[in-house]
């Protein structure tokens with residue numbers, strides 16, 4: 001539990017406020033991802049829980065116990081970092097055993113727990129190797145085994161896949177999913193700036209921005225009904241189109257933009273979120289894959305001009321400017337490899353409802 005945790009680095013007139021009034025409760029067995037851009041305070045939050053930084057304000061609790069002033073080694077937390085941080089001169093076995101021997105676990109038990117931890121990451125055959133004799137992905141597996149050997153109640157992972165290449169990242173992600181299933185009583189806090197990793201692993205996602213928690217909810221809720229424009233854009237790169245709210249019935253609204261009226265989902269107002277008042281300004285959040293390209297003759301089509309077309313493999317990402325929407329470009333994903341002349345006029349059609357309403361920041 002983070003209870004109003006604040007962290008400031010430095011002193012005098014050279015201070016950085018890295019975490020402000022951070023509140024979060026992670027349940028037993030739950031995996032929470034801290035997702036946000038570089039410098040938003042994710043690692044600082046993790047380090048405050050691990051005991052590597054001392055909060056200026058607030059308290060950190062583990063199983064109800066205030067551990068704010070407890071040294072890291074006494075917290076029973078497993079930590080995995082992006083840089084692996086293995087001891088280069090120690091063999092894999094001794095790296096994994098490190099946390100156990102320093103806790104004075106009897107030697108016989110050390111051997112069985114190291115074997116168990118190496119088995120969990122599929123590295124049983126590598127105990128005698130030195131870290132430099134392993135690939136990056138293998139080294140990260142050893143770092144995970146080392147964290148697991150102490151049988152932590154809490155496992156902290158700070159961008160553990162960031163140093164791996166894309167293909168390896170994909171297979172390690174699947175392994176982490178499997179590990180999560182194998183450790184049903186372990187709470188995990190997973191720091192990443194990669195939304196794909198957060199979506200794949202987390203029961204809940206915390207979106208961080210400028211040292212603060214912006215939003216927290218299940219991945220599905222944050223994706224389907226983003227509470228803020230920041231989360232809408234960061235999680236999935238949504239289009240956010242300024243619009244005017246018209247009639248609202250229940251959770252359905254009519255909104256107008258570019259002289260066009262479309263239907264939109266209007267999420268129930270929650271605490272701290274205003275109602276969708278008629279005539280008020282809002283943002284219509286539309287995912288790039290939801291927009292369809294149609295002929296200019298298509299009834300209801302919105303006229304747009306292609307500014308860029310970038311092939312991404314399974315889809316082509318078009319960046320278009322919409323007639324009647326000055327200063328606004330929209331991203332549209334069309335299936336396959338499609339070529340367009342730059343400057344070509346196309347029609348756009350939105351689904352029903354066209355998207356979900358998000359409050360203007």
Ligand code: ADP
Nearest residue numbers: 009010016018037038039040041042043044045
């Ligand atoms: P993230 O992990 O989200 O990239 P961090 O928690 O590492 O962000 O950093 C948050 C802010 O604190 C940044 O502005 C960063 O420059 C600053 N910061 C992080 N660590 C230190 C440190 N040891 N000393 C001074 N400033 C730091």
Ligand code: MG
Nearest residue numbers: 042043044158
């Ligand atoms: Mg970080």
